[in-house]
Amino acid sequence: MYAMERQQLIEQLIVADGRVAVVELADRFAVTTETVRRDLALLEERGVLQRVHGGAVVASRTSTIEPSLAERSERRSAAKEAIARRALDALASGATGSVYLDAGTTTAAVARLLAGRPSGRPLEVVTHAMTIGHVLAGAAGVNLTAIGGRVRGLTAAAVGAQAVAAIGHLRPDVAFLGANGISADFGVSTPDPDEAAVKRAIVASARRVVLVADADKLDAELLVSFAALDEIDVLVTDAAPSTALAAALDEAGTEVWLA
Structure with missing residues (x-):
């Protein structure tokens, strides 16, 4: 050849x-x-x-490329919706308690489903994402708390020391976490150090961490790793991970749910 x-x-x-x-x-x-x-x-x-x-x-x-929120919203929207629906299996039917929603387009899909859930005893929801806050503000069955800080334009998410400190004082029952990459060797990653610091705080605070990531994120490695695989309780995605990633997730004790 x-x-x-x-x-x-x-x-x-x-x-x-x-x-x-x-x-x-x-x-x-x-x-x-x-x-x-x-x-x-x-x-x-x-x-x-x-x-x-x-x-x-x-x-x-590559490790520092990050599409805008508008660009990401148009990509694989059906897959993200399916992932969000599957991810909500982490909450019991009619669940109460507390939920943290990370910034991201797949977590925003989770937020839209929460906003449409039957009203009952309110679910406590916390987020630092401005777009998610807009979706959930006034939603029946949701008590919303917004975390403040410097808002990063590319993701419309609060970042910085104020946001990290506020998250550190929380203990949500379940956190739905977004990411730009997840790999066997590098764990869960994102291109921006400020976003990574916030995500690291969410992982440290939550009782259970559910990572929602479509197939484009699998085997990708971005600039900053913010969580090891054994810090993720559940990965919800729309395609089976590669052999290497699947083996690493199994060794870490991370459940894989396919949408």
């Missing part, structure tokens, strides 16, 4: 899967790992991919 043909196939693989591994490519094409690394270097120069330890990821999944 010519080098150009091999590189075209690598490009197709990374577009389809989002990630490739050097060793697996070497086995697939019966070439040395050094040959594969040269192929990846050329593809990186063309902007097709970003090399990472042990392989490469599609260029749009």
